[in-house]
Amino acid sequence: MNNCLQEVKEKFVEKFNKQPTIVRAPGRVNLIGEHTDYNNGFVLPAAINKAIYLAVSKREDDKIHLISLDLNEEYITSLTTIEKNDKHWTLYILGVVLQLQDHGYKVGGFNCVFCGDIPLGAGLSSSAALECGLGFSLNELFDLNINKINLAKYAQRAENQFVGVKCGIMDQFASMMGKKNQVIKLDCQTMQYEYNPLKMDGIQIVLFDTNVEHSLASSEYNTRRAQCEAGVKMIKEKYPEINSLRDATIEMLNEMILPKDELIYRRCKYVVEENIRLLTGCEDLQHDDIVAFGKKMFATHKGLSKDYEVSCKELDFLIDCVKDNPNVLGARMMGGGFGGCTINLIKEEAIEDLVKAISEKYRLETKREPKVYIAKIEDGVSIV
Numbered sequence: 001m002n003n004c005l006q007e008v009k010e011k012f013v014e015k016f017n018k019q020p021t022i023v024r025a026p027g028r029v030n031l032i033g034e035h036t037d038y039n040n041g042f043v044l045p046a047a048i049n050k051a052i053y054l055a056v057s058k059r060e061d062d063k064i065h066l067i068s069l070d071l072n073e074e075y076i077t078s079l080t081t082i083e084k085n086d087k088h089w090t091l092y093i094l095g096v097v098l099q100l101q102d103h104g105y106k107v108g109g110f111n112c113v114f115c116g117d118i119p120l121g122a123g124l125s126s127s128a129a130l131e132c133g134l135g136f137s138l139n140e141l142f143d144l145n146i147n148k149i150n151l152a153k154y155a156q157r158a159e160n161q162f163v164g165v166k167c168g169i170m171d172q173f174a175s176m177m178g179k180k181n182q183v184i185k186l187d188c189q190t191m192q193y194e195y196n197p198l199k200m201d202g203i204q205i206v207l208f209d210t211n212v213e214h215s216l217a218s219s220e221y222n223t224r225r226a227q228c229e230a231g232v233k234m235i236k237e238k239y240p241e242i243n244s245l246r247d248a249t250i251e252m253l254n255e256m257i258l259p260k261d262e263l264i265y266r267r268c269k270y271v272v273e274e275n276i277r278l279l280t281g282c283e284d285l286q287h288d289d290i291v292a293f294g295k296k297m298f299a300t301h302k303g304l305s306k307d308y309e310v311s312c313k314e315l316d317f318l319i320d321c322v323k324d325n326p327n328v329l330g331a332r333m334m335g336g337g338f339g340g341c342t343i344n345l346i347k348e349e350a351i352e353d354l355v356k357a358i359s360e361k362y363r364l365e366t367k368r369e370p371k372v373y374i375a376k377i378e379d380g381v382s383i384v
């Protein structure tokens with residue numbers, strides 16, 4: 001049995017003296033399509049084999065009793081006195097409760113003990129997993145009858161409104177809707193999605209963790225979003241029908257933004273190009289052309305680093321280490337940026353040696369201990 005699963009179970013029984021319902025909520029990877037979700041574009045994520053386990057039960061009173069085993073912290077409040085507080089982790093939970101209440105759902109008091117193996121701040125969406133796991137748990141406990149996509153939307157709103165990060169829908173959608181061995185092609189404008197099998201014989205998804213903690217809440221993420229919106233506003237002066245960068249073309253950017261603001265231009269250019277890369281990249285995958293797909297991942301990294309400027313020296317170093325290696329088909333930084341992981345498609349037989357070599361180089365260069373995970377694609381949130 002998974003360690004976290006065992007731990008939450010034992011702790012819950014010890015603390016509350018009854019058997020809990022247990023929910024598994026996974027983190028995610030994203031193959032391509034970064035910083036496109038809040039621009040109404042496309043993403044290609046998948047839920048993975050790293051997850052948060054939540055042990056939950058109803059209470060007779062209106063209290064919310066939370067225990068984080070990873071942080072060894074406890075927090076108690078009530079349904080009517082939810083407020084921001086200095087235990088940051090509680091915001092992901094309480095924000096979801098507030099969303100459900102605001103949308104008219106009757107949530108009662110509950111206990112929740114949780115623990116996870118998604119590394120924090122590594123860009124693998126531990127926050128979305130916690131939000132989704134909690135939403136899913138409350139839906140089960142109180143028979144709220146909310147479908148998974150709406151649960152994902154409430155989880156996203158919790159992060160937007162209570163945590164204060166203006167994230168898109170990708171992470172919550174992937175954690176909720178993930179399917180074993182399938183990537184999800186999601187159109188963030190229409191919310192249409194399709195599952196595509198990831199056929200990568202002899203190739204694994206390897207994540208190199210810079211061990212630099214990113215902070216999504218850092219103003220930079222929200223700034224990027226605002227810069228994209230500023231770009232849309234400029235385009236609209238001549239093309240009022242354009243409501244997001246998803247519908248913009250490079251020609252429009254050249255005409256309406258480049259002469260006025262070079263920085264906003266680079267931000268928008270990256271997003272427009274990334275959407276094209278995703279759509280053509282999906283065609284590569286359909287034709288089993290991982291080589292062509294991998295090249296697009298490298299191009300994405302360049303765009304994120306040079307034009308969108310959400311990379312950092314550690315991420316760039318890890319990409320430089322693999323970019324000319326014939327055993328690495330594609331690699332790029334993943335997620336919000338400023339730290340966290342790179343995602344790499346690596347030939348199975350080369351992984352061991354490569355991991356050794358890169359870890360050594362990384363240690364020498366940065367004096368940081370790198371971490372490495374092999375990501376397997378798993379199902380989304382479910383009861384264990």
Ligand code: GAF
Pocket residue numbers: 033034035036037038125167168169170171216335336337
């Ligand atoms: C973070 C956000 F939460 C996502 O919504 C997405 O924007 C991602 O950064 C960048 O693609 O994970």
